Amino acid sequence: MAERLFDERGIAGTSLRAVTAKAGVNVAAVHYHFGSKEDLTRAVVLRHAGPVNAERLRRLDAIEAEAGPEGPRVESILEAFFRAPVQLWTEGGATGASFLFHEPAERIQPLVEEVMGEMASRFLAALVRALPHLEPGEVAERFQLVIGVLIHVLSGRMRWEPQPIPARSVDGRIRVLVDTLAAAMRAPAIEESS
Amino acid sequence: MAERLFDERGIAGTSLRAVTAKAGVNVAAVHYHFGSKEDLTRAVVLRHAGPVNAERLRRLDAIEAEAGPEGPRVESILEAFFRAPVQLWTEGGATGASFLFHEPAERIQPLVEEVMGEMASRFLAALVRALPHLEPGEVAERFQLVIGVLIHVLSGRMRWEPQPIPARSVDGRIRVLVDTLAAAMRAPAIEESS
DNA sequence: GTCTATAACGGGATAGAC
DNA sequence: GTCTATCCCGTTATAGAC
Numbered sequence: 001m002a003e004r005l006f007d008e009r010g011i012a013g014t015s016l017r018a019v020t021a022k023a024g025v026n027v028a029a030v031h032y033h034f035g036s037k038e039d040l041t042r043a044v045v046l047r048h049a050g051p052v053n054a055e056r057l058r059r060l061d062a063i064e065a066e067a068g069p070e071g072p073r074v075e076s077i078l079e080a081f082f083r084a085p086v087q088l089w090t091e092g093g094a095t096g097a098s099f100l101f102h103e104p105a106e107r108i109q110p111l112v113e114e115v116m117g118e119m120a121s122r123f124l125a126a127l128v129r130a131l132p133h134l135e136p137g138e139v140a141e142r143f144q145l146v147i148g149v150l151i152h153v154l155s156g157r158m159r160w161e162p163q164p165i166p167a168r169s170v171d172g173r174i175r176v177l178v179d180t181l182a183a184a185m186r187a188p189a190i191e192e193s194s
Numbered sequence: 195m196a197e198r199l200f201d202e203r204g205i206a207g208t209s210l211r212a213v214t215a216k217a218g219v220n221v222a223a224v225h226y227h228f229g230s231k232e233d234l235t236r237a238v239v240l241r242h243a244g245p246v247n248a249e250r251l252r253r254l255d256a257i258e259a260e261a262g263p264e265g266p267r268v269e270s271i272l273e274a275f276f277r278a279p280v281q282l283w284t285e286g287g288a289t290g291a292s293f294l295f296h297e298p299a300e301r302i303q304p305l306v307e308e309v310m311g312e313m314a315s316r317f318l319a320a321l322v323r324a325l326p327h328l329e330p331g332e333v334a335e336r337f338q339l340v341i342g343v344l345i346h347v348l349s350g351r352m353r354w355e356p357q358p359i360p361a362r363s364v365d366g367r368i369r370v371l372v373d374t375l376a377a378a379m380r381a382p383a384i385e386e387s388s
Numbered sequence: 389g390t391c392t393a394t395a396a397c398g399g400g401a402t403a404g405a406c
Numbered sequence: 407g408t409c410t411a412t413c414c415c416g417t418t419a420t421a422g423a424c
Contacts, residue, residue: 002233011297012206015417026391031419033389088377102296104203105351113355122355141359145343152342154257157299158335163318165335172386182337183381184374192366209399222408225401226407 002044006099008156009157011041045097045115052096053119055084060122071129074185078178082150086177089154090170098154120147127185134189146181153177201350204235205235229311239291239309247313254316266322269381272372275317276344280371283323283325283348284364292348315340321379328383336379343375 001022006016016037020027033042063072089095097115100108120143128139134187152158153173158165168176195216199208210231214221228234253274257266283289291309294302314337322333324333346352347367362370 001242006301008254010204010206012204013298016419017417028392028417028420029390037418101349101351104207105349106202109351117355121356123370135360136357137360140354140357141352141370144346144354144359145371148341148346148349148352149339151346152338155295155299155342157295157303158338158342158375160318160334160338161311162315162332163334165338166329166331169386172384175384175386177339178333179384180339180378180381184378187374187377190369191371192363192369210401211399221400222402222410223408231400 002040003048003094003097003099006041006044012104013097016040017027042111045100045111048094049100049115052088053116054082056081057122059083060126062125071126073179073184074127074130077123077126078146078181078185079129079174081146082174082177084155085150086174088171090173095154098151100177101151102155129172131144133186138189139185142185145184149177149181196234196290196294197242197288199240200235201289205294205297208233227283234324236305239305242288243291243294243309244345246278250275250313253277254320258320259314264341265320266324268321269372270323271317271320271324272340272375272379273368275340276371278366279348280368281364284367289348292345295366296349297346312385324378332383333379339378340375347371 002014002019005018005022016027019040020030030037030040034043040066060077063076063080067073067076085096085098089098100112100115115172124136124140124143127143128134129137131139134142166172195210196213199212199216208210210221210224213234224231224234228237254271257270257274261267268308272322279290279332294306294309296386318330318334320336321337322328322330325333328336360366
């Protein structure tokens, strides 16, 4: 339950009272079970990001198993990265733990590293293999752009008042992300002229 | 001054006392000059986003003036969109008002529309003209991805611990953004098969 | 284990002196 | 106009009854 409030109001803007009211319990119960608000948010993040990341890695394992020795294509890797969170968000409004990325950076950087680090490293390694024309650092740089896009999509701010964006199925949403960002990943390396 | 605190801690996480302490004045002064914390944040946003958006539009005007009847290229439009905020952020850590996009969506949507709406519409129109193979709604959809990338870049979260991303000059940063995202914008239209 | 009651604190806002 | 002092509220956290 709490993750919805964190999505809508942010962590700092969500009081324990709001969480407990929605859960039908008392404020003291939170402290009994979690110890503090920070421990609660940590538990919520681990609880929700865990399955999403596990599903991502399961899909990555699958496409790596059926790919040849050159490894899976960029499109397949990006789809494995996007599908679980986008599907979850489209269906139920739940987003795993995307609200984390709207919190102050310094505060939650260790938690992000802890909960996302291994998954992200696996995807980065796959992308490095699929993009031999780029240095690993350049792949990491572009993967960060992909992450930024996903955060924005999951933030629910992807609206345009005067010019509505097309209604899409889950597969359609994912295909837009995968096809456009694969093109971005494949763009030639940038050489600094300065 | 307040914008730095908003960047670092978020609006909800920044107390008026923290703002006034850094400014060397008293809490009452804020209420005298602005009326409330909300009015202060609004003033900060308008104060900082205004010049950035004006510079963006100035650059857009320039490239439209020197372009042929087919209008400027996607790369030129994206550079006009990115240069002012990225330059400001790289040089001084100031970001215009990017902290707005990490606040709860519902709360600040009207302000975002007010301060960004006209600028964004002008850029969207230019992109629609430069991408005749896409419906206007599809261009808006992809422009949202560009916006998500910019927000992420300005958030300062674009780090990668085990795999450092390349050090770049301002021009280098912008070129990466422009070249990769131009490729994303140019990718063929997605037709839903479902 | 879950509640009520309350402590201890920090927040935004305001009154009134100067 | 800018300060000090204060109000009043909501917050996290805890103590203790049950």
